[in-house]
Each structure stands twice: as structure tokens, then as C-alpha cells.
Amino acid sequence: MIVGEHLRRQAEERPQKVAIICNEDRLTFSELNDQANRLACWLKERGLKKGDRAVVLLPNCAEFATVYFALMKMGVVAVILDFRLSPPEVSPLIDETEAKVLITHSKQKSFALRMRKEKEGLKEVIIIGEEKREEGLERYDEILSDGEAPEPGVSLREEDEALYLYTSGTTGRPKGVILTYDHLTYFPESMKAFLHVSEEDVEGCVLPMSHISGPIVLNLMVDVGLTVVVIDEIRPKKILEEVQKHRVTFFHAVPPIFQMILNLPSRDRYDLSSLRFVAMMGTVVPEELMEEWRKEYPHCLVLQGYGATETSPLLTLTRYEDAPRKMASAGRPVPGVEIKVVDGEGRELPPGEAGEVIARGPQIMKGYFKRPAEKARKIRDGWYWTGDLGRFDEDGYLYILGRADDMIITGGLNVYPSEVENVLLAHPKVAEAAVVGIPDPERGEALKAVVVPKVGEELSKRELLRFCRERLASFKIPKVVEFRDSLPRSRTGKVAKRELKAVEGELKKYWDFLAEHKKVIGPTVLLLLWFIVSGFGLVDPFFLPTPLKVGRHLLELLATPSTYAHLSKTFYRMMVGFSLAALIGVPLGVVLGYWEKVYDSVEFVIDFFRSFPATAMFPLFMLAFGIGDGSKIALVVFGCSLLILVNTTYGVHNCSRTRKMVAQTMKASEAYIMSRVVLPEALPQISAGLRLALSLSLIIVVVLEMFIGTRRGLGYLIYNAHMTYQIADMYAFIVMAGLIGYFINQGYVKLEKKVIHWAGI
Template sequence: MANLANDTDSDEVHRVGGIGDWLDYHAQHHADQEALVVGELRLTYAQLLDRAARMAGVLAGRGVRKGDRVALLLPNGNEFLETLFACARLGAIAVPINFRLSPAEVEFILTDCGAQVLVYHPQFTPLVAPIRPNTPLAHAFYVPGSGAPMPGDVNYEQALATAQPPAQRTPVTQSDPHLMMYTSGTTGRPKGALLSHGNTTWNAFNLLLSEAGLHSDDIVLTVAPLFHIGGLNIHTLPALYKGAKVVLHPHFSPADTLRLVQRERVSMLFLVPAMWLAISQMPDIDQYDLSSLRVLMSGGAPCPITVIEFFQKRGLCFLEGFGMTETAPNACFLGSRDALRKNGSVGKPLTHVQMRIVDANDQDVRQGETGELVLRGPNIFVGYWSRPEATAEAFRNGWFHSGDLARQDEEGFYYIVDRIKDMLISGGENVYPTEVEQVIYRHPAVREAAVIGVPDQKWGEVPMLVVALHEGAQLTLEEVRAFCEGKLAHFKIPKQMMIVPALPRTATGKVLKRELRSSIIGADKPAIS
């Protein structure tokens, strides 16, 4: 499963050590600087290194060796990062698991990756206990917290208290995998995307060289879940590469986020659009001191322009980024100066990323035309775990094929039009739901919007709007169609509408359109206005 963009293992960069060395460097140069804040717990770089090194000893004592997988079923906390760095020091592969999955989905991931060791929080015991006998798990450690652990499992802190770092460090190179992130599965069964030490390091380089570049004195707040590539790699690991401070919080709430920004003097904050929307709707937001914020970043889905305008009017630097698990994830940014002028664009590629837009024959399309976005660079993932066919399909002609439809304007700005699988064809015309959603988001009654294709006898399929409204608001299909008149071609304007309390989303804020299509198209008579 070689990374076709990075298959020159003889290059010097591939012989440099892995991310496990980051903590050693910072502990040597500024041991007493705070690295991590979790509630009342504050760890310096020396303390974080000590705990990660001893956790490596714990795992090595349970037989974990280079290439072995260690599963993490944890909320945002120091134990997550300690275990990840412990794995990196051993050359093992950390496998974060979304704790919002069902037991059957957790069983699939544990079995698919072949993890023999699990580190978990007792609140997630109900996810694992029913399916554990069907998995390869041989050892499990639970972190102290609410909930009952499974019988016979080892207390994380007690194991750490008596452990010693391994006597010898495992040789690790930039080419070795250190992380397996399972894709969200919004369009199918999840796949384990393997990221190497080099992928994560070059991702940090790309961020440092961008407008969102980290400084050593930055304070990053991470409330997006670390089991997702956005929570882990957009700011968190790059901050620890740079020697900055990371504040972790186990869950998102608008009030908690604003309180932590004020208390910890947070300078950088990444959230997905649904989170930014929730914060923008806080009635008392102006009562919080947000003067420390230097960079706000949104990603994971297109951010409504009304949300961008809300924060920019308060003088805050608001960036949009684009990437995916397979790009580790930072691929391109839309800078703050262009956020409104080029709304809808994802910006331009980062320093060490190349991007093209191609047709079905992998030939470049003309400027302004829509095609598939393909990428290459040292941040592109290694491949899909145990999926050689999927890996070969993703890497064609030396480029990673993203599955995203995109176009580029005359100034070189890229626009993600939609996922190839989300595009619908109505009467022979391509309809890109994201384009329609961005228009509808400007309607004052609309809180959330998603457009999907539904069958139609005359046109094959037509766009249907699924919408959640602001409290007390009302909206009819006729009003939507009148609002879209002149802003969208007639074939793009929704022909049907359903009002729901909220859209189904993944843990990272992406709308589950597969679930919407299944529930609506499978229903006999959906409640359509």
C-alpha cells in the first residue's frame, strides 16, 4: 500500500524519526512549558513526555510491537494523546474509534483493524462489552471516570504508576504508519485510512507555512473530537509539533467553548460549521472576552456565509479549510481577506500540496469546468487498510482521486462543487446540492439545510430540500422557490421540501445524506410541504 506520491524510501526525509520524537525535543528545550490543559490538569512538556514514555512501556509489556494496532475509545483527554505518542514511540498504529457508533460498528472496526489492545473510558463499556468476545482484543485499559469498566481490565493510572519506558527505542521512520483513521462512512462502510509519521509531519509543515501558522506562544482549544482527523490534526498535533499549548475539552457546547476561550486566553480555534453556527446564535456572546482569538478556522463542510459575516463583523480572522482524512487533513485554505469575496471557495492549495481537476480520462478540464479533484503531496495517506482494490482505485496515475467534484476560477481559487456520489441529474442536467444549499442558507427562516435527489417520473430525479427552521419560523415550498428565483437555474430549485427538527449528522458535523435518502425515499408518504 505504498503512497504513490511518496515512494522514494531512499530519500533522507524518510529516515528521519517519527512524531514520537517531538516530545523529546520540547522536553529538552523548554521542559517546564505547559503542553496540555485538561480541566484542572496541567502537564508540562516534560510531564507529557514522561507519561507517554511510560505508557509505551505499558504497551510493550503487553506485547505491542511495531505495526501492531492499539484501539482508542476515549473522549478528548490527556490519555488519548499519551497513548497516541506511546504508540508512535513503539512504531505501533493508533486506531481512534468514534464513540458515537453502535456496538456493531465498533465491532467491525476492532475486527477489521485486528487491534489486540484497547484503551477506553468506562462510559463506553456498553459499546464494547456485548461485542468483545467477537473481537481480537486480548488486553484493555480503562481510564478513571464515571461508569463501570469491564471485569478484569487494568486501571490506566495504576499501570502507568509502576511502568518504565522501554529500555530501547524502536527505530521509526517517516514512512512508517502511526495512525489509522476510519472514514466516516457517510456513503458506505468505513475504511481505515493509514497515515504515516511523514504525512502528519508534512501536515504540520503545511499549517505552519499558511495564514493559520502556529506560534510557540499560541494556545489551541480542541473541542472537536480527537477521533476525527479534524480534531486531531488541524491544530492539535501541529501545536505539539511547534511547542504550543493545547487545551482539551471532552465535548462541545457553545457556552463551555466561550468560557474556555476567555479563561485560557485561547488564540486558535477550529470548529465545524454546525458548531460555529451554534456559537453565532449565542445571545450573550458579546459578554465574553474573545480578544485573545487570533485565528478561527472552519472545515468539514461548507460554512454558511452568514456565519462568516457574523465573526468577521467582530474583527475576527475567519478561515475556511478543505481537506479529508486521506490528506491528513490540511489541503487548502481560503484566507480571511478572501472569505467573503470568494465565499463558497476552499481557496488555494497549501505549500506542499498539488491539486488538479480532471475528467473521466484523468485529463485536465478547462478552467471553470467541473471535474474530479485530484491531489498529491507528502501529506497524502499511505492507503486503505486491507483494501488493495480501494487503494488502487484511489491512487491512479500518481494522483489521489478525492471523489469530490470541483472547479477552478480565473484567479486560481478552487470550489468544491459536491461529492460525486451526492450529485443528482435532473432531466439530463447536473445539480450540485452544495450550490443550492448555500443559496437557501441565506433565507432568514433557515437554520439547517440539505438537498438530496428523489425519484421523479418526468425528470428522473429532482432536488428535494430537507430543512430545519429557526425557533418560531415558518416556511413553505412556494416561499423557497420564490427566494431561489433569479439566484439558481430553474432545474436546480427544489421541487419538494420536508421540514425536520434537525438534520442527521456525523460526530464531525457532516450531514448524513445517505440516511436522509434512505429514510425519505424508503418512506411511503414523507411529510412533504
């Protein structure tokens, strides 16, 4: 597929049709072809020729398409690198490929200048998004604004090298996959044959264009004449907004992205009726996830494909007509591909038996750049050994079970992690799950499950294991269950399972058990001790009445109208103080957490109060500073605002990594990043601070009412009962205060869920 010729043809046949959409940027086929020609001719004038190499280091943006097609027209090999790679990772790849051009974004300006000085072979550095001229850098906008836009006129053949795509390198040093122009033919052909893609479609580009997704999406675009919507943030709200706004008809992504969309409480606000199908690929796809998507969006077919960068990338795909009945499979071999499932000796296995998937066909890469030994290891007798485990069914559909090195052998029995993960994901409270093998002295390996509960759900190990025992054989039950807020991922969105294999210490297991059951264990132990101490007369009954006696007094007091007058006074003091504390603590915390320099100067203070949250209650020791509602409210404001400030600062600062990643991958103002990225991600931590402060405000007010002169409030009732030796009443009021605190906390949690849903986070 001579990609540049396809773009020229589309520019002639559909000059005014929009080809690329990215935020506010739009390029028609004619504009895209003109821009690609201008850049190609500029490179040609600078001495670049067919076979030279150019490093492309760009985020998802409209300019990526122009750069890609310019290089394809010139016959310059595009070395496309992940924009999120660090300078020490990129620099050796520039050396390895002997690149003569570096094309990057202004956010990599300092790195680009350093490379221009250090790399003698680097003849040109083109910078996108830079407004000022800088010696050693060529401004992209200036290049496109000059001269005419003739076709560069470079003669290309299908066997010429087109792309070097460096793999993610999760198993070692990244390897450059060599793809020729002929390799670029097969993805569009497969999509047209299996999924009836046409010029009427609008494709969403969700995954980073700096991997194989960028080239294959653009190749399909110029092959059939469809429109591509480039999505520059991997955030569920952003994806849904773009699908709704531009009437996207299909997109492909890795399973975690679909899980993020389904976990979004506000997903029902978006109109996704334009979607014909979505494709889940890139890793083992949980069947439960596909079922959940189909239930949520019944009009949209959900299907799978399978392949690798080394296979251009598709080996199998599910036909549009077969998607409903073969949803769990990775599809059938695409045209031109042969696939076998073989055992350890290379013998082909019959349908139903699992083994390693091997493939051959014109889609298989030319090789690894400067790595002939690696190519020889992966391609043997013309067959590409994928390293993936799979099986065929009787209808010739392939099912992927996972990586061969991920398979767990426990007590001599094989367990495929995907099978256990599917069961875990079937639990209604589980959002994400991953299963890995860990060393076990008895069985060689044991199963460890790392689970992310759904937002607002509480899930115990006992509940989860009981669910598994009803659905799995005993040797497939996880021995270790760990709960996390999220799963670690590689740059391509796949779960980084190596990071999940750390074994828990025995002490941590006990602490986890106590943490899981704290709501029951705490009150139960306290009540049990109370019964024992009072029942056996270890303390004078006058000073410690039995729980039953205190319960009777509590009911009597709740039936007394005057009790509620005192409670209303306590609530007034508490809520006024809490509201003022929130108005002070949240904005100040956002400022401290967002600006790095400010945070760095107060970080030791933040860490101190986070490590010892009880120190936020030190205003209680300042009881000598006056009486009356004003002093009480002031002390509530002081203590609670400190607690809210600490939690807000920490929550916002923890979003700095996400903020930087978004800033690197899109053009956005600070206000946009703050409102659309930072605050939504920090909201759970901010909310936790508000919840703690609400409970603290009750404690402060009640204690102050007990010790500072006043004749109204719950604390006064406790103090008065103590001073008049109505001990049972005193305990009843203390229990009342505890119950009020509990119900306030629970009510806040329910309100919190509604607010988060309303906010669309």
C-alpha cells in the same frame, strides 16, 4: 515526523509550559512526556513491539494525548476508533486489525471485559477512569503511578506505519486509512506556512479526537509548542466558554458547529476577542455562513481548508493574508500537493469549469488496510480521486461544489446542491438548509430542500420559494420544501443527506399547507361561514346576529367599567390555578422523564395523553363538585398540571439520547448534565406545555363560571347574557374571551423568546 521525538524536545525546551487543558485537567509538556514514557515502557515490558496494533477507543479527554504519544514513541500502530461506535461495530475492527491492546474508558467497561474474554489475540485491556481493580483490566492510573519514565528507545523511520484511521463509512463498510510517520509531517508544515501558527497560539480541539482531528492537533502542538484546549462537548455554550476562559486563538470545525454558535441567542455574552481565525472544513461551506460569522466577529478571520483523512488531511488551505478576499474558496494547494480538476475522461479542465478534483503528493495515504482493490479504485496513476466536484479560479484558488454523487441532474441540467443551499441560507429566517435530489417522473430528478428555521421564526414555503425565484434560475428552484427542527448528521457532524431523500405523500403536502396558514385560514373560514349563515338567514337573526352587530356590542362592552371587574376575577382564578399547576407539573415531569425506570412504568399513560390532549380537559365534566373560587382553582390546577406534566415528561425523556452521549464523552455529575444539557434541550417542549396549559386554564375558568354558581367573571357575563336573551352581548363576550386567549398566547410566545435568550439556550 517522528512524533515522540518532537514531544521529548518540547519537554526539554518548555518543561513547565501547559500543553493540554481539558476541563480541570492540565498537563505541562514535561508531565505529558513523562506520562507517555511510563505508558510506553509498561507496554514494552508486556511484550508489545514496533508494528503491533493497539485500538484506542476514547472520548475527548486529556488522557487521549498521553495514550497517543505513548503509542507513537513505541512504534505501535494506533487504531483510533470513534468512541460512539457500538460494540457490534468495534468488535470486527479489533479482529481485522489483529489488535493486541485495547485502551478505552470506564464507560465502555462491560464491552472491554467481553472483548478481553472473547478475543484471544487481545493481550492487554487498559481502562481509563476506573477506580476499582477488576480481573482482566489494567487501570490506567496504576500504570502511570509506578516506576520511572525513561524514553522507550525504539528506533523509528518516516516510512513506518503510525495510524489506522477508519473512515465514517457513510458509503459502506468503514475502511482503515494507513498513514505513516511521514504523513504526519504535512499538516504542521502547512499550518505554519499558510497561517503563521506559533508557540504563542492556543488551539481549541472541538471535533472528536477519535477522527483525524485528534492526531493532527497533537502533532501541531508538539511541532510548534502551542497549547491545546480539548473541548469534551460539542455544545455552542461549552465551546464559547472554553474560548473565553482559555483565550483560544483558533480552532477548526465543520460548518454546522459554527451555525449552532451563531444560532445561540446568548452568544454576545462571551468574549471571543482572542480568536485570530477559525477554519470551516469537512464539507461544503456555505458562503452565507462565513459572511454571518465575519459580521458577528469582525476581528476574527474566517477561512476554509479542504482535504480528507486519505490526504493527511490537507490538500488546500487559504493563506492568512488572502482570507478576506478569498473567503468563499477552499484555498490554494498546500506545499507538495498537485491538484487538477478533470472531466469524466480524466482530461484537465481550464479555470472556471467544474469537474472532479484529483490530487497527488506525499500527503496521499499509503493505502487502505487489507483493501488493495479499494486503493486501486481511489488512486490511479498516482492521482487520488476525491469524488468531490470543484473548480479553480484565475488566481489558482479552488472552490468545492459538493460530492459528485450529490449533484442533481434535473431535466438534463446540472444543479450543485451547495449553490441552492447558499441561497436558502441567505434568507434571514433560515438557520440550516440541505438540498437533495428526489425521483421525478417528468424531469428525472427534482430538488428537495430541507430547512430548519431559526428559533422563534415562522417561515412558509411560499415565502421561501419567492425568495429563491428572485435569486435562482427556474430549474434550480426546489420542488419540495420540508421544514424540520434539525438536520440528521453523521458522527463527524456532516449532514446525512441519504436520510433526507424520502418523498412526501400528496396528503402530507396539503396538511403542511393548512398548518402553515392556520393562523389566517381558521379565523377567515369561521368569519366567512358566520357571514354566510347570518347573511342568508339560514338561522334566526335573534339567535345568530351578524358579525357587524356583535362587533358594535363588543366595543360598547369594552367601554363599560364593570366589564373589567369581571375580567380581573377571571384572571385571578386563572393565574392562581396555572401557577400552582406549573409548580406541580414541571418538577414531577422532570423526575418522570429523567429516570428511565420510572418513565417506562408510566409510558403508556404519557403516550395516551399526548395522543389525545383534549382528554386533559376532562375536569370540566366534574362540575358537580362544589362552588366557589377554591373548587374552580382546584380544577384548573388538576387539568393544567396534567397537561404540563405530560409535555415536561416527554420533553425531558427525549433528551435521553443527548444525555447518554454527553455522559459517554465527558466526566460530569448528574446535576451538571441535568442543568447544562437536559433542561436547556427540553425547555422548548416544557414551554410548549406551559403555553397550552395557560390557554386551557382560561377555558376551564370561563366554563366553570358559566355553569357553577357565581356572580363574577367572564363566564358569568356569558351565562347572564344568555339567560336574559341578550344574544348579541353573549356573542360579544365569547369573542372577547377568544381575543384574550389569543393575546395571552402571543404575549407568552414573546416572553418565551426573552426567557430562552436570558437562559442562554
